[in-house]
Amino acid sequence: MTEPAPQGRPAGKPRRAPTIHDVAAVAGVSRGTVSRVLQGGHNVSPASLEAVNAAIGKLGYVVNRHARNLVTQRSNSVAFLLTEPQERFFEDPNFTTLLRGCTAALGEHDIPLLLMTAGDEAERRRVVRYLAAGHVDGVLLVSSHRGNPMIEHLREAEIPMVSCGKPLGQRGRVAYVAADDREGAKDMVRHLIESGRSRVATVAGPQDTPGGVERLLGYREVLDEYGITFDESLVAYGDYSRAGGEQAADRLLAAAPGLDALFVASDLMADGALAALDRAGRSVPGDVAVGGFDDSPAALTTRPALTTVRQPWDRISQEMVRLLLAQIAGETQPTVILPTELVIRESA
Amino acid sequence: MTEPAPQGRPAGKPRRAPTIHDVAAVAGVSRGTVSRVLQGGHNVSPASLEAVNAAIGKLGYVVNRHARNLVTQRSNSVAFLLTEPQERFFEDPNFTTLLRGCTAALGEHDIPLLLMTAGDEAERRRVVRYLAAGHVDGVLLVSSHRGNPMIEHLREAEIPMVSCGKPLGQRGRVAYVAADDREGAKDMVRHLIESGRSRVATVAGPQDTPGGVERLLGYREVLDEYGITFDESLVAYGDYSRAGGEQAADRLLAAAPGLDALFVASDLMADGALAALDRAGRSVPGDVAVGGFDDSPAALTTRPALTTVRQPWDRISQEMVRLLLAQIAGETQPTVILPTELVIRESA
DNA sequence: CTGAAAGCGCTTACAG
DNA sequence: CTGAAAGCGCTTACAG
Structure with missing residues (x-):
């Protein structure tokens, strides 16, 4: 029975x-x-x-993935590596947007994303050991500052990788995906000038980051286009933080009280600049037109709502994943530059 | 030679x-x-x-991890699973704080964290298949809403897991780590009353989340303590978003114009409430004292700076990891409730 | 304390 | 198109 x-x-x-x-x-x-x-x-x-x-x-x-991975000598997983002090990135809304996009894009290939951080020296060592041991097939790299020590280590270990944003000082040796920072900045500055502003100032990002450099270059190029002489006192620098933007705007207001437009290289800094302008009694956009960069969620909650330059984060993450998988498969893929979009709201 | x-x-x-x-x-x-x-x-x-x-x-x-994992039948990795629509969590600063903490805590054990999202049905299926196949040793679960379908699936597959926040409707069957929501709320409401306020309103969170329920209970209990009669018109509900907090405050102001204090169940909602009060011409803390919950980074950038209840995120993530590793090792671990801390700034 | 050996669950030439 | 077999790099009783 x-x-x-x-x-x-x-x-x-x-x-x-x-x-x-x-x-x-x-x-x-x-x-x-x-x-x-x-x-x-x-x-x-x-x-x-x-x-x-x-x-x-x-x-x-x-x-059984372990068995398969053992024989194929692949891990079928990819690391998402943060190489800045963690604080910075975890507060930056761009970061979470990117992380979400990469997770989704990899998910479609059934490839898990390992989140790794390399903020201090101890973490850096641990991560390099892990990655160099071949525990992942490739690395999605988030690092903006020049002279990132991790990049050298990964290059030596010949690990496929693609960076978000052009890694400065690598002379084209590492693939990357980026928004067209310079054109985006140009669109914004043209918009500011075309709306009748004549004293356009800017809060630039750190000059050891590609966004810091390129967006400032775009600003200068448009000034040239319109035959406006570049004026040192109209540029200040921030560190992409809200507080940094606020302080930079304070300095600008002191050095050039007559400014009537302000292009800020990130939305977070623009939010800070808005606070500074408010404190100084300037109305936006009445007295000063303000333009940001990123089109982060914060751009919708500032008052007035922020006119900004949209970075195509969804496409950036998709392209990063596409490039990395191609590289893992042995194909050489060119770098990708994606167009930005001017988003006009209330602040300019 | x-x-x-x-x-x-x-x-x-x-x-x-x-x-x-x-x-x-x-x-x-x-x-x-x-x-x-x-x-x-x-x-x-x-x-x-x-x-x-x-x-x-x-x-x-x-x-070689693959070889080791094959023979030990372990993956030596852990999933961090987001079971809400992605949008919500990726915008919530608490989420990134928790993610960062868990990554760090696991890193010390040299265990990688796999980030997975289960926002829609397709993702849910994919994730369940992946997890049920034993591709990870355990799951750190981030889910607050009652009736989360993932929990049942994971329980059936007998995968070790620990939840961040008490999972409603699970009758103690899943381990969790949480801040003491009720006590935290009580501390805040006592502070409001002790500072001389008599019409204390509250913006509560969704009542299908533990924080929504517990913080409101704390509010009511303190009212009782002081012999104050509970008044329906002094409570409104928000969805933990900034906009939700703003709308809830609007409703409160309409229903109970005489309120002189406001306990808001999250900092993000409190930020929205501050905007509503500002629009209504009420000064903070002059006319209305405002208290938040979380002590998120946003609490420092509101104006005035937010008096709030600190959730011990570092400890929460450490305990989640500790509990999960113990569970994987076969030990039964009790649930952990961590104390909160009242942080007094300018708004109350 | 130590070596020889079996086995974890797959993939992939190799013959046929 | 298909089966038998080797091998991926480890861990772990089992004898000694």
Whole structure:
């Protein structure tokens, strides 16, 4: 007599997950054939293919990644590496947007994202050891400052990687995806001038970051276009933080009280600048038109709502993942520059 | 004649990583002994131990995780799972704080964190398949709303997990770490009353989240303590978003114009409430004292700076990791409730 | 304390 | 198109 089928799985702990062996037995083929089906079903007869798929469904078989990874010498995983002091990035809304986009894009390939941070020397060592050991197939790198020590380490270990934003001082040796910072800045400054402003100041980002450099260059190029002489007293520098933007705007207001427009190199800094202007009794956009950069969520909650330059974060993350997977597959992929978009709200 | 030693590694690609076999050969012992050293060096003679360690250093040997994981049937990795619509969490500063803390805490154990999101049905299926296949050893769960379908799936698959915040409707079946929401709320409301306010209103969180329920309960309990009759018109509900807080405050101002204090169940909502009060021409804390909850970075940039209840995020993430690792190791760990701290700034 | 050996669950030439 | 077999790099009883 046969026992009644147990409800669910038996009481004993040892639920052994079905293996390729079990599938082969049920399907009545060899393990090699099962594996071939798993690899895409090439060189497998329709009958075998169907039998194997049925067995897989019946058993609820899922490949054991460790076994597969061991033999293929791949990890089928990718690291998302933050190389700045953690504080900075975790407060930056651009970061979470990017992280979310990369997670989603990798998810579609069924590739998990390992989040790693390398903020201090101890972490850096641990991460390099981990990555150099080949525990991931590639690295999505988030680092903006020149002279990042991690990049050298990763290059030496010949780990596929793609950076978000152009890594300064690498002379084209590392692939990257970036928004067109310079054109975006130019669009904004043209918009400011075309709306009738004549004393356009700017809060630039750090000059050891690509965004800091390029957005300032865009500002200067448009001044040239319109035959406006560049004036040192109309530029101040911030560190991309809200407080930094506020202080830079204070300095600008002191050095050039007559300014009637302000291009700020990030939304977070623009939010700070808005506070400074408010304190100084200047209305926006009445007295001073203000333009930001990023189109971060914060741009919608400032008052007035911020006119800004939209960075295409969704596409940036998608392209980063595409480039990295191509690189892992052995293809050489060119760097990608994505267009920005001027978003006009109330502040300018 | 011997060739001069090549600089760096040879030109040919095939840099094969050293294995336990190479280490054994260099150290003059068997692979088993090398493995024992790797496992902690028990039952290994001092001489062997030293020889093996020297060989490891010389070769730059790093264990192959795939091989190890295959035989130990462990993944030595942990998932950080977001089960809400992604938008919500990625905008919530509490989330990034928690993510950062967990990454750091796991990093100390050399365990990578896999970031996974289960916002829609398709993602949910993919994630359940991945987790149920045993691809991670455990799950750090971030989910606040009652009736989260993922929890059932994970429980069925018997995957170790610990939740951030008490999962409603699970009757104690899943371990969690949380701040003491009720006590935190009570501290704040007492502070409001003790500072001389008599019409204390509250913006509560969603009532299908533990923070929404508990913080409102704390508010009511303190009212009782002081013999103040509970007044329906002094409570409004928000969804933890900035806009939600602003709208809730608007409603409160309409229903109870005489309110002179406001306890808001999150800093983000408090920021919105501040905007509503400003629009209504009420000064803070002059006309209305405002208290928040979280002590998020935003609490420092509101004007006036926000008096709030600090959630101990660092400890929360550390405890989550500790509990999860214990659970993976087979130990049963009790749930952990951590004390909050009243942070007095300018708004109350 | 230590070595030889089995085995974890896959993939992939190799013959046929 | 398919099976038998080797091998990926480890860990872990088992003898000794």
